Amino acid sequence: MSILIWDFDNTLAYRDGMWTKSLYEVLKRNDFIVSEDDIRPHFQDGFPWHRHKEVHKDYFNGLSWWEYVNTIILNALLKIGIEKQSAIELTRQFKDEYLDISKWYLFEDTVRTLEKSISEEYSNYILSNHTPELIDIIEGLGIQKYFKKIISSAVVGYEKPNKLIFEEVSKHFEKDLKVYMIGDSYSADIQGALNYGFEAILVRQENKANYKNYSSNLDGIWEFI
Numbered sequence: 001m002s003i004l005i006w007d008f009d010n011t012l013a014y015r016d017g018m019w020t021k022s023l024y025e026v027l028k029r030n031d032f033i034v035s036e037d038d039i040r041p042h043f044q045d046g047f048p049w050h051r052h053k054e055v056h057k058d059y060f061n062g063l064s065w066w067e068y069v070n071t072i073i074l075n076a077l078l079k080i081g082i083e084k085q086s087a088i089e090l091t092r093q094f095k096d097e098y099l100d101i102s103k104w105y106l107f108e109d110t111v112r113t114l115e116k117s118i119s120e121e122y123s124n125y126i127l128s129n130h131t132p133e134l135i136d137i138i139e140g141l142g143i144q145k146y147f148k149k150i151i152s153s154a155v156v157g158y159e160k161p162n163k164l165i166f167e168e169v170s171k172h173f174e175k176d177l178k179v180y181m182i183g184d185s186y187s188a189d190i191q192g193a194l195n196y197g198f199e200a201i202l203v204r205q206e207n208k209a210n211y212k213n214y215s216s217n218l219d220g221i222w223e224f225i
Helices: 019-029 036-043 065-079 084-099 111-119 134-140 163-170 186-196 218-224
Strands: 002-006 013-015 103-106 125-129 149-152 179-181 199-203
Touching: 013 084, 019 036, 019 065, 019 084, 036 065, 065 084, 065 218, 111 125, 111 179, 111 218, 125 134, 134 149, 149 163, 179 186, 186 199, 199 218
Parallel strands: 002 125, 002 179, 125 149, 179 199
Antiparallel strands: 013 103
């Protein structure tokens, strides 16, 4: 038996627009005329995944995950010229917008790949730089039954490619098993896994690193397992 560790965003599923578009939708719904290009520069730094070398508790200063992230959202709104009281209210609306399950979709090859993994007796895990509500999204998409464990960075307190998060998932299976990380990020998924001693398969995104184990979709991963 081998272990398959899956990234989530842009590997198994995708959202109709991520952080920038989510804030844009909140602004649009509240009749603010702002473009995604106005927002995007303010989301290039500060999020937990931008500080993957650190542990959350070392810089959250006692805040919860969403409380910390909301400081980034509020700051972005202020920088694009939204008045403070309005910015506070818009920030409150962001979480529900981002987590709206109607905006999340599975890739067309996700279910058949997971079905094949189960039929061939692989054990599946999810390891994602994500929100505390990752498991709720996965349940909403109907694929939770395929996984033995779902780990979100927001819950454990560190981000890929930090070795601590790979150490966290490795607590859930025997150490002598063959382990493959499957994901779309060369830096977070591939380098993080390789540095920890796992095998890794890059999927979906353009293979700019010319990485040897690459497939443009999930159907091609079996060549490397």
